[in-house]
Every structure is written in structure tokens, then in C-alpha cells.
Amino acid sequence: MTSAKRMLTGNMAAAWGARSSNVDYVCGYPITPQSEIVETLAGWVDRGEMRAKFTNFDSEHSMLAAAGAASLTGARTFTATASQGLIYGLEMLYAIAGWRAPIVLVNVSRGVGMPMILQVEHGDVLAARDSGFIQLHAETCQDVIDFVMLGYRVGEDRRVMLPVIVNMDGFVLSFARERVEIPEARAVSRFLPEYEHPTPLLGDPEAPVAFSPTTTDGFVYSYFKHQLHLASIESKKVFAEAAKDFSAAFGREHGVVEEFMTGDAETVFVATNSYSSIVRSGVMALRREGERVGMLRVKMLRPFPSEEVARALGSARHVAVYEQNLAPGRGGIIYPEVTEALYHSPHRPEVIQSFIGGLGGTQLGLGEMRLMLKKCKASRADSRLHEPVLLFRKEDSDRLAEALRLAGTAPGTASAVRKHAG
Amino acid sequence: MLRVRLHGRGGQGTKTAGSIISLAATLEGYHAQDSPMYGPERRGAPVASFVRISRDQVNERGYITSPDVVVLFDRSLASSKAVDPLAGLRKAGVLVANEGPEGTEGSVVRIDASSRARRLVGRDNVSAAMAAATCRALGISRVENVLSAVETELREVGLADQDVQKNLALAEECYSLVPALGVRDQDSPEAEHALAEVRYAPHYVSTSLIMSTGNSPQKKTGGWRTSRPVIDYSKCTNCMVCFVYCPDSAIHLDADGAPRIDYDNCKGCMICLTECPIRAVSEEAP
Numbered sequence: 001m002t003s004a005k006r007m008l009t010g011n012m013a014a015a016w017g018a019r020s021s022n023v024d025y026v027c028g029y030p031i032t033p034q035s036e037i038v039e040t041l042a043g044w045v046d047r048g049e050m051r052a053k054f055t056n057f058d059s060e061h062s063m064l065a066a067a068g069a070a071s072l073t074g075a076r077t078f079t080a081t082a083s084q085g086l087i088y089g090l091e092m093l094y095a096i097a098g099w100r101a102p103i104v105l106v107n108v109s110r111g112v113g114m115p116m117i118l119q120v121e122h123g124d125v126l127a128a129r130d131s132g133f134i135q136l137h138a139e140t141c142q143d144v145i146d147f148v149m150l151g152y153r154v155g156e157d158r159r160v161m162l163p164v165i166v167n168m169d170g171f172v173l174s175f176a177r178e179r180v181e182i183p184e185a186r187a188v189s190r191f192l193p194e195y196e197h198p199t200p201l202l203g204d205p206e207a208p209v210a211f212s213p214t215t216t217d218g219f220v221y222s223y224f225k226h227q228l229h230l231a232s233i234e235s236k237k238v239f240a241e242a243a244k245d246f247s248a249a250f251g252r253e254h255g256v257v258e259e260f261m262t263g264d265a266e267t268v269f270v271a272t273n274s275y276s277s278i279v280r281s282g283v284m285a286l287r288r289e290g291e292r293v294g295m296l297r298v299k300m301l302r303p304f305p306s307e308e309v310a311r312a313l314g315s316a317r318h319v320a321v322y323e324q325n326l327a328p329g330r331g332g333i334i335y336p337e338v339t340e341a342l343y344h345s346p347h348r349p350e351v352i353q354s355f356i357g358g359l360g361g362t363q364l365g366l367g368e369m370r371l372m373l374k375k376c377k378a379s380r381a382d383s384r385l386h387e388p389v390l391l392f393r394k395e396d397s398d399r400l401a402e403a404l405r406l407a408g409t410a411p412g413t414a415s416a417v418r419k420h421a422g
Numbered sequence: 423m424l425r426v427r428l429h430g431r432g433g434q435g436t437k438t439a440g441s442i443i444s445l446a447a448t449l450e451g452y453h454a455q456d457s458p459m460y461g462p463e464r465r466g467a468p469v470a471s472f473v474r475i476s477r478d479q480v481n482e483r484g485y486i487t488s489p490d491v492v493v494l495f496d497r498s499l500a501s502s503k504a505v506d507p508l509a510g511l512r513k514a515g516v517l518v519a520n521e522g523p524e525g526t527e528g529s530v531v532r533i534d535a536s537s538r539a540r541r542l543v544g545r546d547n548v549s550a551a552m553a554a555a556t557c558r559a560l561g562i563s564r565v566e567n568v569l570s571a572v573e574t575e576l577r578e579v580g581l582a583d584q585d586v587q588k589n590l591a592l593a594e595e596c597y598s599l600v601p602a603l604g605v606r607d608q609d610s611p612e613a614e615h616a617l618a619e620v621r622y623a624p625h626y627v628s629t630s631l632i633m634s635t636g637n638s639p640q641k642k643t644g645g646w647r648t649s650r651p652v653i654d655y656s657k658c659t660n661c662m663v664c665f666v667y668c669p670d671s672a673i674h675l676d677a678d679g680a681p682r683i684d685y686d687n688c689k690g691c692m693i694c695l696t697e698c699p700i701r702a703v704s705e706e707a708p
């Protein structure tokens with residue numbers, strides 16, 4: 001296979017990431033908006049275009065159990081899910097990370113009901129943030145394929161041995177086609193060595209190993225949890241090495257963060273995932289109007305790149321943290337992580353303001369960017385900056401009013417009044 | 423950046439047309455991105471697709487609210503308030519519509535792609551036809567690259583060889599019918615949207631619950647129809663087979679036991695036509 005540029009959806013790019021990485025085993029269970037990934041892989045395996053074993057499971061929970069176990073036997077294992085599926089399998093994520101099984105899981109972000117939705121919100125993948133998985137969040141279809149390969153390279157490194165989630169946005173990226181370079185097999189083999197588990201399950205019958213012990217001793221538990229943390233921290237260094245080799249092999253640069261026009265920026269927008277593209281174009285538009293703005297895109301969410309974030313934001317006066325998730329009772333999940341990273345910085349920004357938008361795939365545009373900039377400039381250090389500003393369009397508000405009217409719950413409608421009189 | 427928004431119904435080829443346009447643009451050296459938008463509904467429900475074409479990296483995503491070009495696959499969508507296909511179309515923006523009579527007036531291009539597709543391909547799937555007409559109107563791609571894109575994308579969705587050939591002929595014909603309008607490349611960003619403030623509301627409002635239960639009849643699913651079943655009562659024997667088989671309970675029996683189709687909700691699946699033992703149901707335009 002030679003290097004080829006093709007129009008691929010994010011989902012197809014994920015499938016190509018698995019195929020290019022020569023995975024041995026694919027565990028699947030369909031869920032919108034991810035199904036295209038496992039369907040594509042199943043087709044390739046079925047037609048003999050890919051030398052791997054494919055199993056379709058009865059749920060995400062069993063799928064993930066099998067994926068982790070397979071990885072321990074020394075099989076390079078790939079799986080994918082989304083939203084409710086990831087949450088349903090959440091228990092197994094902790095197990096896989098505890099087993100230090102370096103699978104790659106592609107999560108296609110979708111809001112978590114209720115109400116049920118198919119479009120993007122990052123509450124699913126961020127619910128897995130404390131599981132021990134490394135997390136790489138993609139902006140483009142090319143990122144998806146790159147991060148799958150980088151994921152195996154970093155996760156399987158003996159100094160790390162951790163599973164990896166590659167995240168992409170449902171619909172906005174999973175179904176969007178862009179020109180993507182499918183890597184050449186020879187370059188892949190230089191970049192990504194064969195996977196071998198150092199102490200494989202079912203390896204040597206004379207010297208069997210067992211994973212997943214149960215302990216009643218806190219010191220045992222403490223020790224291994226802390227080791228998991230140290231492994232995750234170690235992965236940052238390994239990522240940097242891998243990114244260097246990646247650039248040599250494929251010519252594309254990847255850091256744990258990306259800085260865009262941050263150098264002299266007074267206001268920096270923090271963004272993740274595919275909406276970073278929109279933030280980037282908003283930054284360019286505002287720059288044309290003379291505003292000194294920039295963007296910091298966080299690509300690696302776990303381990304959280306605190307030093308890189310602090311360095312990139314240290315000279316800004318205002319930081320607008322834009323995120324597509326909402327933890328009830330907390331606000332944005334990424335906001336406190338950014339703020340904490342900056343607390344120890346010698347030049348702390350005056351204002352770090354939290355913004356929430358794009359929930360369920362609602363739009364982001366220049367209007368929202370302008371509003372965020374205005375709010376940041378008007379904010380004082382003593383205001384309630386952690387209380388997120390919800391970016392909600394007037395036209396969406398009108399459509400909501402119509403939906404509430406249909407549901408009979410709009411204030412003042414007949415059914416609402418009937419049931420709630422007094 | 424050129425922003426193209428396509429509106430059609432599931433099954434008409436709206437998504438594939440978007441893929442063809444964007445691939446044709448990339449074959450001419452542009453950066454392009456295409457993405458479809460649809461809900462959980464099935465065939466016949468309104469769908470949209472978006473194509474962005476630029477000389478530089480495309481730094482936009484999701485719904486296109488201020489398109490330079492609207493491509494309308496189904497004239498019945500023009501009057502739909504929910505779809506509102508012309509919403510946000512820029513001044514001097516182009517409309518490419520699948521309807522007769524054919525011709526170009528100002529920036530409106532009409533092409534009867536459905537009739538042409540039925541004649542040349544044998545079915546009303548107009549992805550190749552509408553994509554070719556749009557590429558020509560925009561002046562973004564030469565005919566050979568349009569045809570190459572049609573071939574790649576139709577093979578990708580699994581079309582048989584002979585159908586691909588028929589679609590290539592259709593695309594070539596539609597390409598030649600349309601003048602190159604040469605839409606001006608917009609470098610202005612999409613329109614900005616005013617924001618609303620959201621406050622906490624009482625429980626019955628702020629919980630996602632439905633108090634006017636039984637409101638699904640308000641959703642008229644007949645809007646999803648791409649063809650209309652018509653019963654010939656001079657033949658119909660009132661055997662009730664269609665009444666039993668209609669998966670959407672869109673056929674009821676009147677006082678005389680004759681089947682009546684509820685066109686507000688009939689989705690045009692044509693199961694009644696297939697099941698009618700004496701072929702008393704025919705298929706007509708939606």
C-alpha cells in the first residue's frame with residue numbers, strides 16, 4: 001500500500017487507523033454515530049482485506065472486557081463506541097487501565113441522555129477521564145488516523161503500558177469527509193513496532209500469569225493506583241518522543257497542545273476537538289479586525305498537559321475556556337484544570353472565564369467568539385468567572401419555546417396551568 | 423470559501439451529491455469538506471448536506487447557515503417551514519433546483535433532474551445529476567473531474583457497473599445543460615447570531631417531560647413521502663390487505679369498509695402497492 005490521499009469521514013479514518021496499525025483483533029458493538037467504524041472493519045475482515053479477527057459482542061461491557069483481555073494475550077486490539085455505550089462499559093475502562101492493557105478505543109462523542117440525543121457533547125469521554133486511559137482528542141479526520149497510530153505507539157511502550165481513547169466529535173467529524181493521507185505500510189512499520197506483551201496472559205504454560213487480583217489491603221490498592229498515575233505522567237514524555245518519530249515518518253507534527261497566534265495574544269480561547277477549527281477561523285477573523293487573540297487547542301486531555309497549558313497561557317491577560325460539556329453543579333470540566341494549571345504560573349491571567357457551548361451539536365460562530373471576547377474584556381478578577389456562560393442562540397431559544405409549547409410545558413400553556421395551578 | 427447547502431429527502435442522493443461536489447473540487451486542487459445532517463428518521467425524511475470549498479484549509483464545521491448556493495432536490499421542501507431551504511442564502515446566492523420547466527433566470531438554475539434520471543437511469547435518484555449541474559453552475563470543476571467524482575462516489579456506495587455508466591451519462595447531460603455562473607468566492611465568515619440568556623425555570627418546564635401526551639399526531643410524517651400511493655376504487659375489492667400491511671396505520675376503513683389513505687401521515691413506502699393482490703394501488707408523484 002502506498003501513501004494515498006482520500007476523502008474520508010472521521011469514522012472511516014478511525015477504521016483506516018486500525019487497519020494501518022495492523023491490529024490483530026477488533027471488538028465491535030454498534031452505536032450511532034460510531035457504527036460506520038465497526039461496520040467498515042467487519043467488511044474488511046470478512047473480505048480478507050485486513051488480517052484480523054473481528055467479534056461482534058452483545059454489549060459494550062462485554063466488548064471492552066474482551067478487548068482488554070485480548071490485549072493482555074499480546075494481540076493488538078482495537079475497539080470503538082460512543083456516548084451511552086462508553087458509559088455502559090465504564091466499569092471495564094477502569095479494569096483495562098488497571099490491567100495496563102494498551103488497547104486503542106475510539107470514542108465518537110455524543111451527548112449522554114436524558115434527553116436522548118445523537119449529536120456531540122463531551123460528557124461521555126470526560127466521564128472516562130479518571131479511568132487511567134490516555135486521551136487524545138481529534139480536530140480533523142487526519143488527526144483521527146494519526147492519533148490511533150500514536151496511541152498504539154505510546155500505549156504499548158514498555159515505560160507506559162496504558163490504554164488510549166482517541167476522541168472525535170459525533171456527526172461534525174464522524175460523518176464529515178476531508179482529505180486524509182492514509183499512511184504507507186513501510187512508514188508505519190518503521191514508526192510502529194510489532195506489539196508484544198512482556199508478560200502475556202496464556203503466554204508460557206510453564207510460567208502462567210494472572211491479572212486482576214482482589215485485595216483487602218489499602219496499601220496494595222494505593223500502590224497500584226499511584227503507579228497508574230505515574231504511568232500516565234510518564235506517557236507525556238513518551239508521547240513527545242513518538243511525535244518526533246511520527247513527524248519523521250509522516251511529516252505531520254503533533255504536540256500535546258497546539259498554539260495558534262498565542263504569541264502576542266491578549267485573549268486566548270482554549271478549545272478542544274473539532275470545534276477548534278471554528279475557533280481558529282474566528283481568531284483569524286478577529287485578528288483582521290485588530291483584536292489580539294489566539295487559540296490554545298488541548299489535544300491530550302489525559303494526562304493533562306498542565307505545564308504546556310500554563311506556558312501557552314502565561315502571557316495572556318484573558319483566557320476564555322470554551323468547552324462542550326457541562327457537569328451539573330460544577331460547570332465546565334476542563335475549566336478547573338486550566339485554572340489550576342495557571343495558579344502556579346508566575347504571570348497569571350487577570351481573567352479566566354468559563355464558556356459552555358456546542359452541547360448536542362449546537363453551532364459556534366463568530367458571534368459567539370465576539371461575545372466571549374467582550375465578556376472577557378469586561379470581566380474583573382473578582383466576578384464569578386467560574387460560573388459558565390451558556391452560549392445559546394436567540395433563534396434556538398425561539399425554537400425551544402415552540403418545543404415546550406408542543407410538550408405542553410411552556411409557562412402559561414393549558415396543560416402546564418392545569419397541572420400546576422396553585 | 424464557497425458554502426453549498428443541499429436539501430433533499432432520505433433516499434434521493436443528497437449526501438452522495440455533496441460527496442461528489444466536494445471530491446470534484448478536490449480534484450481541481452481545492453480544499454473541501456462535505457458532511458451530511460440527518461436525524462433518526464428513515465427514507466423520505468428531510469436531510470441536508472453541506473459542502474465547503476476553499477483555496478485554503480477549511481476552518482469551519484457543521485451546519486451552514488449562510489450558504490452561497492442552495493441545492494434543492496425536492497420542490498415539495500420549498501414550502502416546508504421546518505426545513506426552510508432558502509434560509510440565510512446570501513444576496514446574489516445561487517439556487518439549483520430539481521424542477522421543471524428547465525432554464526436559468528438570474529441566479530436560479532432549474533433542471534428537471536428527476537425526469538432525466540428516470541429516463542436515463544430508470545429511477546429517481548438524482549445525486550449525479552444535481553452534483554454535476556451544481557459543479558457546472560459554480561464553475562468549480564471541469565467535466566472530466568466531475569465524471570471521475572461521480573464514478574468514485576457511486577462505486578463507493580455500491581452501485582453496479584451498468585448503473586454507474588448510466589449515471590455518468592446523466593451527469594454529463596446535466597453538466598452541459600447548465601451555464602457556468604461562476605459564483606464569487608466569499609471570504610467573509612458566516613453570519614453572526616444573536617445570543618439569548620437562559621434562566622432557571624420551574625420544574626415542569628426545566629425537566630424534559632411531555633405533558634400534552636398523545637401529541638404525535640401533530641407530527642405529519644406525510645412530509646417524508648417521495649411517492650404517493652393512489653387506490654383505484656373501480657378495481658378495489660375492499661379485501662383489507664393494504665389496511666393490515668400498512669406499517670404506519672396510515673390506511674383506515676371507511677363506513678363501507680373501503681380503504682382510505684391518510685396522506686398527512688402516509689410515508690410512501692409502497693408496501694400497500696406491493697401487497698394489494700389485484701394491483702389496485704398505483705404509484706404517483708408525492
Ligand code: SF4
Nearest residue numbers: 668688689691692694
Ligand atoms: S405507502 Fe401505503 S403502506 Fe406505505 S405508509 Fe402509505 S399507505 Fe401505508
Ligand code: SF4
Nearest residue numbers: 658659661662664698
Ligand atoms: S389491498 Fe388492494 S384490493 Fe385490497 S383493500 Fe387494499 S387497495 Fe383494495
